[in-house]
Amino acid sequence: MAEYCFSIICTSEIEEKLLDLMLTMFPDDVFTSMPLHSHGTRPGQMSAIEQVIGRSRSMCVQILVSGEESATLQDLLRRDFAGTGIRFWVMPIVVDGEIA
Secondary structure (H helix, E strand, C coil), rough: CEEEEEEECCCEECHHHHHHHHHCCCCCCEEEEEEEEEECCHHHCHHHHHHHHEEEEEEEEEEEEEHHHHHHHHHHHHCCCCCCCCCEEECCCCCCCCCC
8 A cells, every 4th residue: 555655856867767667567557747847956957057046857757656665666776876966755645546
């Protein structure tokens, strides 16, 4: 049962690798991905244009996970995405449902 909403922010350069990981790790689960703009990204990770406008193109992936899945996903992100500047946070779920 899902206990947490796991959110991941990554650059467009690594989004396909991240989506491949998610599809492999969670083949039967629904997760979302959406383009967004990140603010406060380290300048070394931004193009010259992004530095001028103060935001960078990024992607956000969100998935509902158990505590064990959250720990496993954190370990995989640290191992497979070291040095990429990927960001994540995990929040407890108050309500989870599906309207059929």
